Amino acid sequence: MKTVVERYHGLGNDYLVFDPNKNDLKLNRENAAMLCNRNLGLGSDGILEGPFIGEKHMSLKIWNPDGSIAEKSGNGVRIFAKYLKDAGYVQKKKYHLQTDGGMVEIAYLNEDGSRLRISMGKLSFWSDEIPVAGERREVINEDMVFGNMFYPATCVSVGNPHCVIPMDEISEELVRRLGSVSETARYFPERVNTEIMKVIDNSNIAIETFERGAGYTMANGTGACAAAGVAYKLGLTGNKVIVHMPGGDLQVEIDDDWETYMTGDVFYVAKISLSSEFTEKLRAL
Numbered sequence: 001m002k003t004v005v006e007r008y009h010g011l012g013n014d015y016l017v018f019d020p021n022k023n024d025l026k027l028n029r030e031n032a033a034m035l036c037n038r039n040l041g042l043g044s045d046g047i048l049e050g051p052f053i054g055e056k057h058m059s060l061k062i063w064n065p066d067g068s069i070a071e072k073s074g075n076g077v078r079i080f081a082k083y084l085k086d087a088g089y090v091q092k093k094k095y096h097l098q099t100d101g102g103m104v105e106i107a108y109l110n111e112d113g114s115r116l117r118i119s120m121g122k123l124s125f126w127s128d129e130i131p132v133a134g135e136r137r138e139v140i141n142e143d144m145v146f147g148n149m150f151y152p153a154t155c156v157s158v159g160n161p162h163c164v165i166p167m168d169e170i171s172e173e174l175v176r177r178l179g180s181v182s183e184t185a186r187y188f189p190e191r192v193n194t195e196i197m198k199v200i201d202n203s204n205i206a207i208e209t210f211e212r213g214a215g216y217t218m219a220n221g222t223g224a225c226a227a228a229g230v231a232y233k234l235g236l237t238g239n240k241v242i243v244h245m246p247g248g249d250l251q252v253e254i255d256d257d258w259e260t261y262m263t264g265d266v267f268y269v270a271k272i273s274l275s276s277e278f279t280e281k282l283r284a285l
C-alpha cells in the first residue's frame with residue numbers, strides 16, 4: 001500500500017496531513033520525526049494525523065517535528081479543516097473538532113475552505129492549567145530568568161503552553177536565542193512555546209515565535225492567540241487585534257470569558273507519495 005501524505009501551510013507554518021484511513025503505516029515518535037526531517041525526510045513543522053472518526057466528533061493527533069505530541073495547533077486545525085473539506089469528510093460549514101487540548105469549532109468563510117474562523121477555546125492564565133511550576137496563581141508579568149537575563153513573562157494556556165514576553169523590538173535572532181533557553185526552562189514541566197511581542201497600537205501586535213518541539217517558525221496560530229490574550233490582559237490593546245508574523249497575519253478576537261477566535265488562511269501545496277524504500281525505513285523505526 002503506497003503511503004501518501006498531503007502538504008499544506010498556514011502562513012508559512014507547514015504541516016503534513018497523514019490520514020490513517022488511507023495509509024497502513026503506523027506513526028510513532030521516531031518515524032514522525034524522520035518524516036519531518038528537512039534533510040532525511042519530507043521536512044515539516046509537524047504532522048496532523050487523522051481524522052479519527054468518533055461517535056460524535058472527529059479528532060486529530062498533532063505531532064511536533066521532534067516526535068512529541070502537541071495538544072493543539074492553530075495553523076494545524078485550520079489546515080486540517082481544509083483537508084477534511086478537500087477529502088470530502090465534511091459537508092457542513094460549521095462543526096466541532098476534538099483536539100487533545102479541547103474542542104474547537106471550525107467555520108469555513110469561503111467556498112474552498114481556504115479561509116476559516118476557529119473558536120480556539122478559552123485562554124487560561126492559571127499556573128496549574130498551563131502548566132507553570134510553583135504555587136497556583138495567574139502567571140502575569142513575572143520576572144523569569146532565561147540565560148543570564150530577567151524577562152517579564154506572562155504565561156497562558158491555549159490548550160498548549162505559551163510564554164509571552166512584551167518587548168520594544170523583536171527579531172528572529174532574539175526569539176531563537178531566547179526560545180532555545182525558555183523552551184526547557186525549569187518553570188515549565190511540559191516545556192513551552194515562546195512568543196516575543198511588540199505592541200504596535202491598540203489593535204495591532206507583531207510577534208516572533210519559537211515553538212515547543214519545533215523551534216523557529218514563520219507563524220504560530222496558538223501563539224498568536226496567546227500573545228493577543230496577553231496584550232489584552234495587560235491592557236496594552238483592545239480585545240480585537242491583528243497579529244503580524246513573518247509568514248502573515250491572523251485576526252484574533254477575545255470575548256468576555258476569554259473564549260478566543262482566530263481567523264486566517266491556509267494553502268494546499270501538494271499530495272506526496274512516499275517511495276517504498278522510505279516507507280519501509282519508516283516502518284522499521
Ligand SMILES: N[C@H](CCC[C@H](N)C(=O)O)C(=O)O
Nearest residue numbers: 070073074075160212221222
Ligand atoms: N509546537 C506547538 C504546537 C503547534 C503550535 C503552532 N504551530 C500553532 O499553529 O499553534 C506545541 O508543542 O504546543
